[in-house]
Amino acid sequence: GRISPQKKKSDVRIKSVLSKMFNSMAKVNYDIDKKDGNVIVNVGYVGKEYYDDVLDILKEAYKKGLGISNRFGIKEEDGLIKISTICASTLDGIFSSYGVPIIPCYGGILEVEEDNERFIDIISYEGSSLDPHEVFFNKVDCETSILAGFREIPMCAREDLIDLVKALGWNGIKEIGRPNNEVYGVSVEKNMCGVVTIGGMNPLTMIKEHEIPIKINALHEIVKFSELVEYDKI
Amino acid sequence: GRISPQKKKSDVRIKSVLSKMFNSMAKVNYDIDKKDGNVIVNVGYVGKEYYDDVLDILKEAYKKGLGISNRFGIKEEDGLIKISTICASTLDGIFSSYGVPIIPCYGGILEVEEDNERFIDIISYEGSSLDPHEVFFNKVDCETSILAGFREIPMCAREDLIDLVKALGWNGIKEIGRPNNEVYGVSVEKNMCGVVTIGGMNPLTMIKEHEIPIKINALHEIVKFSELVEYDKI
Numbered sequence: 001g002r003i004s005p006q007k008k009k010s011d012v013r014i015k016s017v018l019s020k021m022f023n024s025m026a027k028v029n030y031d032i033d034k035k036d037g038n039v040i041v042n043v044g045y046v047g048k049e050y051y052d053d054v055l056d057i058l059k060e061a062y063k064k065g066l067g068i069s070n071r072f073g074i075k076e077e078d079g080l081i082k083i084s085t086i087c088a089s090t091l092d093g094i095f096s097s098y099g100v101p102i103i104p105c106y107g108g109i110l111e112v113e114e115d116n117e118r119f120i121d122i123i124s125y126e127g128s129s130l131d132p133h134e135v136f137f138n139k140v141d142c143e144t145s146i147l148a149g150f151r152e153i154p155m156c157a158r159e160d161l162i163d164l165v166k167a168l169g170w171n172g173i174k175e176i177g178r179p180n181n182e183v184y185g186v187s188v189e190k191n192m193c194g195v196v197t198i199g200g201m202n203p204l205t206m207i208k209e210h211e212i213p214i215k216i217n218a219l220h221e222i223v224k225f226s227e228l229v230e231y232d233k234i
Numbered sequence: 235g236r237i238s239p240q241k242k243k244s245d246v247r248i249k250s251v252l253s254k255m256f257n258s259m260a261k262v263n264y265d266i267d268k269k270d271g272n273v274i275v276n277v278g279y280v281g282k283e284y285y286d287d288v289l290d291i292l293k294e295a296y297k298k299g300l301g302i303s304n305r306f307g308i309k310e311e312d313g314l315i316k317i318s319t320i321c322a323s324t325l326d327g328i329f330s331s332y333g334v335p336i337i338p339c340y341g342g343i344l345e346v347e348e349d350n351e352r353f354i355d356i357i358s359y360e361g362s363s364l365d366p367h368e369v370f371f372n373k374v375d376c377e378t379s380i381l382a383g384f385r386e387i388p389m390c391a392r393e394d395l396i397d398l399v400k401a402l403g404w405n406g407i408k409e410i411g412r413p414n415n416e417v418y419g420v421s422v423e424k425n426m427c428g429v430v431t432i433g434g435m436n437p438l439t440m441i442k443e444h445e446i447p448i449k450i451n452a453l454h455e456i457v458k459f460s461e462l463v464e465y466d467k468i
C-alpha cells in the first residue's frame with residue numbers, strides 16, 4: 001500500500017501527513033539574518049479565566065527547553081485565549097530553504113528520565129494520515145516523556161546543519177546523530193544522520209498536564225515571527 | 235529513519251509493529267481441511283455482571299459481519315469475563331502458510347456508510363511501534379466506521395487468494411482489489427493488489443460502544459481454533 005502525495009481529482013484518495021508537512025515547509029521563509037519571516041505554528045485555545053496560569057506554564061515550558069525558538073503567540077480571539085507555539089516543521093522549512101535537505105521520518109514519544117533517553121513509541125509521517133503528535137498528545141507528561149520528532153539528513157550536510165543551528169540560535173534541535181548511527185533507539189538509512197527535534201506542541205501539552213482544558217486546532221497556521229512575543233518578556 | 239526488525243542485544247532499539255505481526259503470523263498453523271489449528275486472538279476483559287450483555291453484543295457483531303471466522307472465545311478468568319476474537323493476523327498467517335505472500339501495510343478506520351466506503355485515517359504497520367487499532371479503538375462506532383486493515387498481495391497470487399478465501403469459508407476479507415487499483419482510497423505498489431480485512435477487534439469495540447468497560451490486552455494470544463465457540467451457538 002502507498003499513500004500517494006500527488007493531487008488527484010478524487011476526494012477519496014487518502015493523504016499522508018508527510019505530504020501536508022512538505023506543503024507547510026514550503027511556506028516558511030524565515031530569514032536567519034533578518035530574524036523574521038513566515039513560520040508555522042500549532043494553535044490551542046483555552047478559556048479566558050486561565051490567562052495567568054497559561055503564561056506561567058508557558059514560561060516554565062520555555063525554561064525546561066520545551067519551546068521551539070524563543071517566541072510564542074498569545075491573544076484573545078472570540079472570547080477565548082489563542083496560544084500559538086512554533087511547530088517543528090518550521091525548522092524543516094528553514095533548513096531546507098538554506099540548502100540542507102531534511103526529511104521528516106517519525107513523530108513519537110521520547111522518554112527523557114534518568115539519562116536513558118529513548119523513543120518508546122513512534123509513528124512514521126509517510127505512513128500515517130494523521131499527525132503522530134495528535135495521537136501522542138495525551139500520552140506524554142513533559143516530565144518523564146515529551147513529544148519529539150525524528151528526521152534524517154544526508155551525512156554530507158551534517159556540518160552545514162550544525163552551522164545553521166548555531167546561526168539560527170533557536171531552541172528546538174535536541175540531537176544531531178553521527179552518520180549511520182541510531183539516535184535514541186531509532187536507526188537511520190545508509191549514509192544518513194538522525195536529527196531529533198523537540199515537538200512544537202510540548203508547551204500546549206504542559207497546559208493539558210496542568211488540567212487546563214485546551215482545544216488543539218487540527219490545522220497549523222502561518223504567522224510572521226515578529227508578531228509573536230518573547231518567552232523572556234512574560 | 236528505519237525501524238529495524240532485526241533482534242539486537244540492546245533493549246533500546248525500537249521495534250515496528252510489523253515485525254511483531256510477522257512473528258505472530260509464523261505461529262499460525264490452522265489447517266483449512268481439518269478446520270483446526272493455532273490461531274491468533276485479541277483479548278479483552280469485562281466484569282462478570284456484563285456476561286449476558288456481552289453475548290448479545292457479540293452475536294450482533296457477528297450478524298453485522300464484524301467478526302473474523304465464525305468463532306470467538308468467552309470464559310471466566312480471575313473473576314472477570316475474558317473475551318477472545320480472531321485477529322486479522324490469523325488470516326495473514328493462513329494465507330502465507332498456503333503459499334500466498336500477503337504483506338500487511340496499514341491499520342485504519344474505514345468509513346462504511348452510504349455506499350461510500352473509504353479509509354479516513356491509516357497508520358502504517360512498518361512505520362509504527364504501536365498497533366494502529368490500539369490508536370483507533372476509541373474512534374470507531376461500528377455503525378458508520380469500523381476498524382479495518384490494508385494488505386497487499388502480488389497480482390499473480392490474486393486467483394490463489396480468491397480460491398483460498400472460498401476454501402477457508404471465514405468472514406474477514408472485505409475486498410480484494412484489482413491489480414494496481416486503489417481500494418477505498420489507498421493505493422498499491424506496482425503490480426500488487428490491495429486486500430482489505432475486517433479488524434479483529436471490532437466486536438470488542440462494539441462492547442466499548444455499548445458503554446461496557448472493557449480492558450484490551452496489549453498482547454495477542456495463540457489458541458486452538460477448536461477451543462473457541464461458535465457465534466451461531468450463542
